Amino acid sequence: MKNLHPSMKQYAVNRRNFLIGAAAFSGLAMTGQLPSQTQTGAPSFSTDPFTLGVASGDPLPNGVVLWTRLAPDPLNGGGMPPNPFVVRWEVASDDQMRKVVRHGWAYARPEFGHSVHVEVHGLKPARWYWYRFSVGSAVSPIGRTRTAPAFNDRVDQLAFAFASCQHYEQGYYTAYKHMAEEQLDLIVHLGDYIYEGGPTAGRTRIHNSPEIMSLEDYRNRFALYKSDPDLQRAHALFPWVVTWDDHEVENNYANNIPENNVPPETFLERRARAYQAYYEHMPLRHTSLPQGPDLLLYRRLRFGDLAEFNVLDTRQYRTNQPCGDGTKPICDEVFNPEATMLGDEQESWLFRNLDKSKARWNVLAQQVMMGKYDSATGPGQTISMDQWNAYPAALYRLLNFLNERKPSNPIVITGDIHSSWVHDLKTNFDDPNSPVVGTEFVGTSISSGGDGADTNATVQRQLPENPNIKFHNARRGYVLCNLTRQQWQTDYRIVAAVTRPDEPISTRASFVVENGAPGAIRTA
Numbered sequence: 001m002k003n004l005h006p007s008m009k010q011y012a013v014n015r016r017n018f019l020i021g022a023a024a025f026s027g028l029a030m031t032g033q034l035p036s037q038t039q040t041g042a043p044s045f046s047t048d049p050f051t052l053g054v055a056s057g058d059p060l061p062n063g064v065v066l067w068t069r070l071a072p073d074p075l076n077g078g079g080m081p082p083n084p085f086v087v088r089w090e091v092a093s094d095d096q097m098r099k100v101v102r103h104g105w106a107y108a109r110p111e112f113g114h115s116v117h118v119e120v121h122g123l124k125p126a127r128w129y130w131y132r133f134s135v136g137s138a139v140s141p142i143g144r145t146r147t148a149p150a151f152n153d154r155v156d157q158l159a160f161a162f163a164s165c166q167h168y169e170q171g172y173y174t175a176y177k178h179m180a181e182e183q184l185d186l187i188v189h190l191g192d193y194i195y196e197g198g199p200t201a202g203r204t205r206i207h208n209s210p211e212i213m214s215l216e217d218y219r220n221r222f223a224l225y226k227s228d229p230d231l232q233r234a235h236a237l238f239p240w241v242v243t244w245d246d247h248e249v250e251n252n253y254a255n256n257i258p259e260n261n262v263p264p265e266t267f268l269e270r271r272a273r274a275y276q277a278y279y280e281h282m283p284l285r286h287t288s289l290p291q292g293p294d295l296l297l298y299r300r301l302r303f304g305d306l307a308e309f310n311v312l313d314t315r316q317y318r319t320n321q322p323c324g325d326g327t328k329p330i331c332d333e334v335f336n337p338e339a340t341m342l343g344d345e346q347e348s349w350l351f352r353n354l355d356k357s358k359a360r361w362n363v364l365a366q367q368v369m370m371g372k373y374d375s376a377t378g379p380g381q382t383i384s385m386d387q388w389n390a391y392p393a394a395l396y397r398l399l400n401f402l403n404e405r406k407p408s409n410p411i412v413i414t415g416d417i418h419s420s421w422v423h424d425l426k427t428n429f430d431d432p433n434s435p436v437v438g439t440e441f442v443g444t445s446i447s448s449g450g451d452g453a454d455t456n457a458t459v460q461r462q463l464p465e466n467p468n469i470k471f472h473n474a475r476r477g478y479v480l481c482n483l484t485r486q487q488w489q490t491d492y493r494i495v496a497a498v499t500r501p502d503e504p505i506s507t508r509a510s511f512v513v514e515n516g517a518p519g520a521i522r523t524a
């Protein structure tokens with residue numbers, strides 16, 4: 001608490017209000033009278049408590065989640081005293097915050113790193129809103145957000161960008177600077193928001209601690225990443241829909257199985273700390289409150305009759321990677337009929353959603369690549385054991401479902417691999433005559449892997465053996481998606497370099513998917 005004004009502690013909310021705050025714990029927006037302590041005086045900060053910015057997420061037609069975290073000393077545990085604090089919030093229909101349409105308060109609780117999650121209701125569909133927080137005399141930056149269209153409305157257009165893999169050490173977040181200039185309804189993040197490793201000398205930027213293990217380590221790492229002004233600005237301008245991949249906990253973990261030889265019980269304790277820190281730093285609803293080592297992250301978002309997003313979690317419930325993980329020749333373990341990526345519950349939930357969806361475009365927002373990439377020349381196949389093709393039982397349950405049930409226009413968007421790919425999704429990747437049942441757009445990293453390159457000699461050489469691959473590029477950037485009723489357009493936006501700041505952006509390739517015709521067509 002070294003950065004706090006000494007007078008702050010006396011205004012901290014006492015134990016009684018801490019208990020009253022149990023409702024805030026459930027994530028409900030508080031609109032009633034403020035606790036009396038805050039009327040007797042306001043906490044005074046000598047340092048800005050809003051160092052991590054503001055964010056919003058998971059838009060509904062009548063509301064969004066607003067997020068911030070009080071952290072006057074963000075890289076050293078946050079710098080807050082161990083008491084709950086009352087944080088006021090306001091939502092306005094103008095960017096000057098003059099026409100406030102909703103306001104209330106919520107607790108920033110020490111148990112959750114003094115993070116604030118407000119679920120605002122009572123807003124109008126398909127509108128821009130502006131919001132801010134205040135605690136005592138400190139006022140946050142103003143954020144902008146947008147509600148979703150009404151569930152049953154006819155919607156003609158939707159624009160979003162998706163991104164993943166933002167290793168802080170390996171490059172600048174220039175992609176976010178350019179993303180902030182796009183006309184978007186939302187941003188989708190597909191995971192590797194942080195990386196867990198220790199510092200590596202000589203990189204563009206340097207991690208702030210050895211490999212993160214404790215809750216405070218994870219909090220400080222999120223704070224380091226969120227200190228980036230380009231990332232903060234992208235959060236402040238658009239609502240985000242987030243899911244995680246592996247590095248929010250540990251490289252290539254699967255369910256309760258860690259990367260290294262650690263007992264599952266011990267790993268689950270680490271997973272609990274990592275999941276909690278993730279919740280604390282993301283604009284998630286109370287349905288995603290961590291419960292010990294579990295956190296319910298998969299969920300559905302709807303944008304009128306134009307698009308539905310099934311946001312998936314392929315880490316928490318999957319079976320272990322076969323053949324010892326890594327990129328390996330296919331071994332017998334790959335053909336385990338019990339293999340699962342989603343777990344039974346999530347898989348049934350996904351199939352039910354797809355079956356009942358009335359949306360034109362059905363988006364699966366998820367982590368690891370579904371299209372096959374065999375990197376071995378000639379007979380025999382070598383694949384990544386962390387991807388869907390190493391779980392063919394699960395993969396073909398899904399692809400056969402798409403073929404048999406024919407939900408409207410399935411589009412899979414994917415992160416993880418630090419390169420851009422476009423795939424035809426087929427009921428058998430090894431049979432060129434099998435039907436195309438969907439389209440996959442794999443997005444490159446924001447910064448992971450450094451500057452990257454346009455071509456990769458191995459991938460280029462293997463393309464004839466992988467006819468489902470329509471495009472590959474290994475530069476950095478993000479993916480822009482513009483949806484209309486007739487057409488889905490995807491633009492691969494590429495930053496020239498990420499190891500130098502402020503490099504320009506350009507479109508490296510564009511694809512369209514026509515309504516009713518799975519498979520991408522390159523247009524530029």
Ligand code: FE
Nearest residue numbers: 165192416448
């Ligand atoms: Fe990554």
Ligand code: CA
Nearest residue numbers: 376377378380
């Ligand atoms: Ca081969």
